[in-house]
Amino acid sequence: MEEETVNRLITDEVEKIDDSERKQFIRSVLSHERKHIDLENFGYKSEYKDMIKEATGTED
Amino acid sequence: MVQILELHLKNYRQYEGETTIDLRTTPEKNVNIIEGQNGAGKSNILNAITLCFYDEEIHQEATGEELETLSYVSESVVEGLSTGDSARGYVEVHLGEDNPDYIFKREFETFKVPNGHNDQTYDIELSRRVGNQYEIVTDPQTTLNQLLPAEVRDYFIFDGEALTEFFEGGYKDRVRNGIIDVSHIGVLNSGIDHVEKVRDEIQRKAKNVEGEAAEIQERIETLENELSNLEGKKATLETEKTEVENEIARLEKKLRGASDQGVQDLIQQRDDLREDIDDFDSRIETTKQDILNELRQAGPAVYAMDALDYTVDQLKTLESKGKLPPKIQDWFIDELIEQGECICGADITEGGETHEHLKELKSTMSNVSTDNVEGKTEIPHIIQDGNQGAETIREYRRRLHELKEKLESKDQDLSEVKNKLKGTDIPDDVDVGELTSQLDDLEEDKEDLIQEIGRQDAKIEDKNKDIRSAESQLDEELRKEDRHSDIVTQKDFATRAVDDMKNIKEKILSQIRTETEENLNKYFNDLIWKDDKYTISLDEDYSVEVQGPDSPDNRIGSLSAGEKQVLALSFMAALSDISGFTAPIVIDTPLGRISGNPKKLIAQNLPDYLEDTQMTFLMTDEEYTDEVQGLMKHRVANEYQLHYADGTTEVTSYE
Incomplete structure (x- = not known):
């Protein structure tokens, strides 16, 4: 039983994205959103910004 | 599992x-039965689970x-x-x-x-x-x-009898929420929203810009504020709409509680007329769309008909004067020269007079003459298509006119029925007249709100377009400065990720809707057991239409309590096929309002539809008959009976 599992109908489509960096980024975003499905407000901004920097190899 | x-x-x-x-169940035997008479504590099994999980x-x-x-x-x-x-x-x-x-x-x-x-x-x-x-x-x-x-x-742990209300007033929101939440589209929506917010923040980091870029950025901020105001306004309107809908549902329930048969008949007539009106509205919209599609195809030819006729006349004149050559392809001349002999036997060898003539003819075949030749044969086809298109449009218009007339007549009938209801005054019964007037006012309010929400949507779309256009301009300006290149790269990445997620959402939503509609049709027809089939459609706005047997009208409002329960159970089963959750299902009184064949068919089929799901049915002895027991036997892992005596319930294995 995994609490971060996203519907396979969606993840199958994510796997079809050609760009591997964007694919990985979207996987991580959906997993983070799924994990916090019950919360109105939760931290995501710094996580997503870091993921974007890593994916693009850029700095602040 | x-x-x-x-x-x-x-x-x-x-x-x-x-x-x-x-x-404990197995994939082969995925069903638990807990049987007990009313008051024995069946529903408190359901309550125990929800109390433990949700404190209610x-x-x-x-x-x-x-x-x-x-x-x-x-x-x-x-x-x-x-x-x-x-x-x-x-x-x-x-x-x-x-x-x-x-x-x-x-x-x-x-x-x-x-x-x-x-x-x-x-x-x-x-x-x-x-x-x-x-x-x-x-x-x-x-x-x-x-x-x-x-x-x-509510889609996994529920009271079966309460399902009869699932497809009552306001059901579209329940259908929509079920599909969005159970399929994880909500997760995707929230991901899109959050990445967009992060992207906007990244963009705002380019704050030390000057000149043109600074101006554009200021404009974007103003536009975003305006957008936020518009979205706030829309959210308020939607809340108001939900409140109005809830009030409509409340008053409807009260009105339906009238004991007078005449009033009940009028309510039924009103419901039927509303369904007819919805049906005509939808057919009018489809016909309008058909006209637009036909216009797109045939429009250019229809509008240019005079010019096309004139061109054909001119071509005919040219042809009769011998100024328009017959349709000769240049490859034909090449082939003739290569063969060196015509079919009439004339010599076409190199250096000969015929050979030279043919070469000259080929070199003088200009594009214009080719176009003229093509035009001579193609334009009449275009004219023919245009005429056919015009005739089809005329036919659609006739149909549209008929539909509008029928709609008008149904509208009049509806007004008359409503007036009769408004004029009803039966002592010791619900105040039918007053309730109908209030419902009328609320329906008008709802219609106004829907229109206002539509206007806000259009404004939001325009504002989004303005923002996107300003953002592209800002990107251009920022690219001119190296120090901002990282920001532009990050923002581009986020924008593309958002686009990817939006595309997935669009594709999945359509796939999910189609799949839900297909399964809803299959399950309902399997379970309801009628010789003639029902057709159930799930529209883009999450409205559900039930047509047939023997009637093209939408019957969603006139289904019996049992049929409504079967429809809701079919929807719940269809939801499990698109579900992102792998949770067990617990249903109290699943067959409560259902009798005869559907009861047997549900007992037989439901465990098969949800074969990868554990199901626990809390049933009365009237539901869990010998026949039902026999039909479910191969699927049942555990059978319990509740024995209630002296205020205490004991759970024992089924005897």
Whole structure:
């Protein structure tokens, strides 16, 4: 039983994205959103910004 | 298959002492039956699960029964207490695939007070299996909500009889929410929203810009504020619309409570007319769309008909004067020269007069003459297509006119029926006249709100376009400065990721809707058992139409209670096919309002539709007949009976 599992109908489509960096980024975003499905407000901004920097190899 | 492996109750309601119910199932035998007469404590099994998980008893919510007069702790235990003393009990739910991965527990306490009792529940506790050990989870509610969030629980743990109300007024929102939440489209929506917010923040980091870029950025901020205001306005309007819809549903329920048969007949007529009007509205929209499509195809030819006729005349004149050559392809001349001999026997060898003539002819075949030749044959086809298109449009217009006339007539009939209802005054019955007037006003308010929401949507779309255009301009400006190149790269990446997610959402939504519609059709027709088939459609706005047998009208409003329950059960089963959650299903009185063949068919088919899902049915002896038992036997893992006597229920294996 995994609490971060996203519907396979969606993840199958994510796997079809050609760009591997964007694919990985979207996987991580959906997993983070799924994990916090019950919360109105939760931290995501710094996580997503870091993921974007890593994916693009850029700095602040 | 995630399942409820065991349910442990201690002094909960009529389950005095400690009760353990083993609910382990297998993929082949995925059904549990708990049978008990009304009042034996069947619904309190459902309540025990929702009390443990969500700190509320769902059956009480659904029926409005006065359960609060009874204590959480078994009455026989509370009776033995002295005033001021208290007793505790708990509900424990073991969840997992083979062994319990999660043990959820909620304790409750009842205090005896001079005039009765007070109940208190405690926070949910959770032990999670890690290897062979169990560890206490510090935030159990979060884990539970990840497994089965409160917003989707109604699609997994529910009262079957309450399903008859699922397709009553306001059902579109329930259908929409079910599809969006259960399929995880909500997760995708929230991801899109959050990445967009992050992208906007990244963009705002380019703050030390000057000149043109600074101006554009300021403009974007102004536009975003305006957009935010518009979205706020839309949200307010949608809340108002929901309130109006709720009020409509409340008054409708009251109106339907009228005991006078004449009033009931008028309500039925009104409902039928509304369905007809919806049907005509939808057919008018389709016909308008057909006209637009035909216009797109035939429009250019129709509008240019005079010019085309003139061109054909000119071409004919040229041809009659011998100024327009017949259609000769240049490859034909090449082939003739290569062969060196014409079919008439004339010599075409190189150096000869005929050879030279042909070469000259080929070199003088200009594009213009080719076009003229093509035009001579193609233009009449275009004219023909244009004429056919014009005729089709005329036919569509005739149909549109007829539909509008029929709609007008139905509108008039509806007004008359409403006036009759408004003029109804039956003593000792509900105030039909007043309720109908209020409903009329509310329907008008709702229509105004829908239109206003539509206007806001258009403004929001325009504002978004302005923002996107300004953002592209800003990107251009920022690219001119190296120091901002990282920001532009990050922003581009986020924008593309958002586009990807939006594309996935669009594709998945359409796929999910189609799949739900197909399964809804299959399940409903299988379960309802009629010789002629029903056709069920699920539209883009989440409205559901039920047509047939023998009637093209939408019957959603006139289905019987049993049919409505079957439709809702079919929808629940269809939802499980698109579900992102692998949660067990618990249904209280699944066959409550259903009789005859559908009852047998549900017993037989439902476990097959949900073959990868554990199902626990809480049934009365009237539901779990010998026939139903026989039909379900091959699917049933555990069968229990509830024996109620002297205020206490005992759970035993089925005899």
